[in-house]
Amino acid sequence: MKIIIIIFIGLVGMVLGSFYACMGYRIPNKISLTKPNSFCENCKKEIKWYMNIPVFSYLFLKGKCAYCKSKIDPLSFIVEILTSLLFVIFYLRFGLSINFFLGIVLTSVLGVTIISDFRYYYISDRVVVLALLFILILIYVEKDYFFVKIISAFVVSILILIIKLIGDKVFKRESLGWGDIKLLFIISLASGFYSTLISLIIACSTTLVYYYLSKHEEKEIPFGPFLLIGALIVLFVAPNYSIF
Ligand SMILES: [Zn+2]
Numbered sequence: 001m002k003i004i005i006i007i008f009i010g011l012v013g014m015v016l017g018s019f020y021a022c023m024g025y026r027i028p029n030k031i032s033l034t035k036p037n038s039f040c041e042n043c044k045k046e047i048k049w050y051m052n053i054p055v056f057s058y059l060f061l062k063g064k065c066a067y068c069k070s071k072i073d074p075l076s077f078i079v080e081i082l083t084s085l086l087f088v089i090f091y092l093r094f095g096l097s098i099n100f101f102l103g104i105v106l107t108s109v110l111g112v113t114i115i116s117d118f119r120y121y122y123i124s125d126r127v128v129v130l131a132l133l134f135i136l137i138l139i140y141v142e143k144d145y146f147f148v149k150i151i152s153a154f155v156v157s158i159l160i161l162i163i164k165l166i167g168d169k170v171f172k173r174e175s176l177g178w179g180d181i182k183l184l185f186i187i188s189l190a191s192g193f194y195s196t197l198i199s200l201i202i203a204c205s206t207t208l209v210y211y212y213l214s215k216h217e218e219k220e221i222p223f224g225p226f227l228l229i230g231a232l233i234v235l236f237v238a239p240n241y242s243i244f
Pocket of ligand 1: 044
């Protein structure tokens with residue numbers, strides 16, 4: 001029975017991952033999420049449903065558009081695989097508990113943000129607000145320290161905001177984007193003060209590694225996906241909420 005649930009969760013992850021990748025492209029480009037149907041970014045031809053099956057179509061088409069043979073962005077393939085994998089990993093770790101659903105919400109934000117932040121340096125407010133609502137419902141259902149968690153999230157965010165403002169002055173450029181601050185707010189609401197701090201440290205270190213691996217070519221490094229990866233690692237390893 002368990003294996004059926006795992007396969008089901010994995011498939012849901014693939015389908016949602018495909019949708020998140022689509023959101024990641026469409027929201028920054030101000031294209032509706034429902035219309036038009038999926039199309040090739042190069043030749044604009046509509047992609048038939050059987051060429052639009054998450055993960056498998058990319059492999060079958062060898063990462064190229066069926067019509068014009070232009071390259072399909074491998075990031076969308078990565079998002080489909082990653083979403084599916086993380087859904088399964090969090091199910092195996094927590095079963096169908098609150099922590100599993102927190103993992104699902106953060107993974108979902110990560111899926112959209114990987115595309116929108118890497119490709120367009122954009123973190124969608126709509127996605128953050130939606131995640132905020134889901135996290136509020138989850139911590140409300142959990143019952144423990146509901147209001148304390150909200151106050152703690154504000155305190156953490158204000159602290160980070162102060163660090164950002166100082167950083168902006170010292171480095172004479174934007175040290176942390178506003179999108180990153182909003183992400184940190186939902187992360188601290190989900191996991192508390194210490195976990196947010198550790199997420200931040202993981203995010204900074206992985207960003208540095210990415211910076212060196214990318215040979216300093218990019219002048220602006222997207223920080224949002226690294227923050228969410230940090231938060232997911234902390235949630236997986238140390239799921240207990242830490243009160244400020
Ligand atoms: Zn094409």
